[in-house]
Amino acid sequence: MTDTADIAIVGGTIVDGTGAPGRPGTVVVEGDRLRLLPANVPAPPAGRTIEATGQVVAPGFIDLHSHGGLVILDDPLHEPKVRQGVTTEVVGVDGNSFVPFPNRDDLDAFIEMDAGLDGDPPVAHDWNSVASLLSRYDNNVSLNVATLIGNSALRIAALGWDDVPADDAAVNRMRAMLREGMEEGAVGLSSGLDYPPGAYATTEELAALADEAGRAGGFYHTHVRYTLGDRYLDPFREAIEIGRRASAPAHITHFYHRETYPGGPEALLELVDRARDRGEDVTFDSYPYEWANTRLLIQLPIWVQAGGPGPLKERIADRTTRDRLRAELGARGAAYTSTAGWADVRLGAFRNPANLQWESRTLADVMRQTGRDLVDTLCDLLLSEDLRISQVTSGPWLGGMRQFAAHPHGMVGTDSTFIGEKPSPRTYGSFPRILGQFVREEALFSLEEAVRKMTSAPAARLGLEERGTLRDGALADIVVFDPATVRSTATYDEPRSYPVGIETAIVNGALVVDGGEHTGATPGRGIRLGRD
């Protein structure tokens, strides 16, 4: 131990992430590690002393669902996240990871098909494994990045892009790639059962892969099959069943209740509680905003998307396919084909000059102004942008969201997306909204409990032992915020707005946010499972 610390944070209330009551004290940072001093011990001389009277000093927040994996390579400061106090985020979510891709053409095609969700920034696609992607993050980005392995990536490598069943040999190929990726540091398996080709996987196939992830010390992170069965409880029953059959922890991501569901949020949360009563390790994350955000492509049935971006584009250019789509969508009811039914779909991320007029406008606006019907509008827009369009739509019912946020096994996944003029406000405001609205204004749960759900709970889910709590010797990921003023300012109409009340964020011992401004530092690391 040296006599002079790098940073001393004095005068604040330490909320250590375990859920224990806040207490006065000093947090000392030396190199990339921290130690704690009680309030009655004088702080050591430090290169930098941060006065935190009236502020909370907590472990940096851990985000269990981010679409930042590619865009951060182009914009390493990742300001929407670090300004919230996020110091670690999980990418490769929704089955859509950028590893492993042994074949470079497949990676390029995958990035094209997924660009309306994860973006397509101008960076070289020069990795082909978990190890080589994680090394791209080391000391090159402002926060720590952990990656899951998506079952779409595994399927593309083992089976191609088509809607075909996986035989034993294909499952074994996927298991081997997953095992290798986890040995290189991936934290688990993800699925996104609305997104082809991962959506073509059966329950059994997913259970086999989740089993492999569990054996390697990882977990199963799932965007469930929302179209399954009753479209209410059945999708989540399948997720829990996969965890049970695999003996792997099952983590339901962006878990929420939709107002259109036939029952309330209680029945959804009861599925989790009952599974836990049976001894199954089921957890979830949620984001506290009403607005969902994904790629516009999700509006097309999964059969249209078979074969990858090339065949998909050929298909939607074809009259016969469009007629079949018209019949299929028409059968879902009038709301599915009327212009009014699409007023809720806000479009973004256009690049074709002819389409820039549609940025932040709704699908209904485009249909009205062009006089085209739903199918022609969707297909023409997607073709003219090489599929790269994002959408913001209504999602969680905020009334029910409070129950998810307060549940002891609920954590935070921002589901942050970074493209387009107006992404969902969840990208900029999820963590501060919980602290400002749910904790301070509505007193739904304590500040210590909120911090636990944002730090030690997700660290445990990810198998991180040296992050997520403030204790002697832990890695120094730290946030300092004002509990009296912290709040989100991001809204549906003005989503790109930073929160207030979060003055300091430290990643691996380096100041990334100082005085509420980004320092330009990029001390983040690729997280390797078991090695933090």
Ligand SMILES: [Zn+2]
């Ligand atoms: Zn997502």
